[in-house]
Amino acid sequence: MATQSSSSGSREAFASRFTFVAAAIGMAVGTGNIWRFPRVAGEQGGGAFLVALVIANLVWAIPILMSESLLGSKSRLGTVGAFRDFMGRKFAWMGAFMGLVTIGIMFYYSVVCGWAIRYFVYAITGRFERGRDTEGLWDGFTSTPWQTILFHAIAIGTVGLIVYRGLKRGFEVILKYTIPLLFVFLVILAVRAMTLSGSSEGLRYLFVPDWGSMGDAQMWLEAFTQMAFSTGAGWGLYLTYSVYLRRREDFALNAATISAGNLLASLLAGTAVLGTVFALRTQDFAEEAAASGNEGLAFIFFAELFGEMPGGRWFFAPLFFLALAMAGVSSLIAMMELTTRNVEDMGLPRRRAVPWIVGVAFLAGIPSAISLDFLSNQDFVWGVGLLIGGLLAAVAMMKYGVNRAREELDEVSDFRVTWWWTGLIRIFPLVFAALFGWWMWRTVDEFAPDTWWDPFEPFSLMTMLAQWVALFIVVYVLNNVLARQVSAGPMTPGDIGTVEPEK
């Protein structure tokens, strides 16, 4: 077994760069690639949006993924320990904030994975025959709490079993096979869509640029938002996987490969979804599907088409929902590993930490399993909160020294990190301010114009600020406890006064 020593004990390491990249692509590719990307890309100008998305990857995702990778691989600790050791013990709260935002997402994301698993079960039992009332099926499922809770339990329990087994016997071996398989499934679905008569209109909607939208500020902000949600930059997940990175691994090349792989998954899913929708229905139907939101597109509108597609009921429907479930579970694995890594750093062994985390996540996910409004609120609050995670990673690099960080990245990178990385990290706060400001403005102007001040309104500015501030107060007050409790890593100064981990 490949291990690496640190003062916090020996760490397992990914066996090869392929397995690390596969795991990291699995972290980035989630349900959003399959159900959010196609509708946003089509709505925002097709190919023009894709150009903006590539630029957003270069400006936001790749620099932040590289920063996270340096934080994790050098500190060999989870988010809390990494921020403590890079910035000083006064800043452990930043790592806790980043980690807890992602944990907040994990609670409801498990419910979403449960939906995908439920729909896979529906599909393999032939429920998507021609004429099926998919809206009734969705309403029936989501209004039956024992079902949504059961499938939430199946999702979080399955992921718990994988993470319990650790890197080598657990998530590395699972992700090494499932992520290539996920791409094979997406390719099959995309090829099936492209071979349907009339699918070219869907491809036109997705790929042919509407150059007029290049001057549209909203299109650019949507591209940056999609990229920030999709690549996992700023979530702390890539930081966590980088704890298990082999030494002298190439930071820039890995980050670029992960961004490109994540985009490829989105493009394949977009081809599959939009190609099929346009081949079997009219543009009006496609636009109605896009306007119905993520769940509406996947579980109601797209599901309705399987019965009309040759081979759809028994082959393509199971394949689509299996791909959706695999994409979700691979991201959920990363979220649970982030939680486990931080708890382990605080001294609780994995075999005891994981059952606790599964139990807490199951209980905390129940409100989202019961109420779609609650789930939407949590998705809104912590989804936008992820943008703050990206800023925290950039701030950590600035505090550590951007040039010093660049030199350390360069020591091991074949793909040289030059002025572009330091420049992008330095201007990151401006990019963040533009994107974050736009989201704040939308909450007041678009989502809840009359009730933006009401903290009990699901999409109001105040519900978002109230939950962020509550989290901030908790982690800031607990800063010293967290800084002391996390065990020492290779970068930890001798006088930090950490607690020895339990063996």
Place this chain on the structure above:
Amino acid sequence: MDVVVWTLIFLGGDLLIVIFLMSWAVKKDREKARLAASGETGADRADDGP
């Protein structure tokens, strides 16, 4: 025709980029492993994992 061209540019282009980056990564890994095997100490090799 424009649909085919733009699909190839975006979908085909991204696929080629992924294949190129992965191939480059594998090539660099092999070079590092060969260098480690020929010139470095056992301790250095251990640092790189298997």
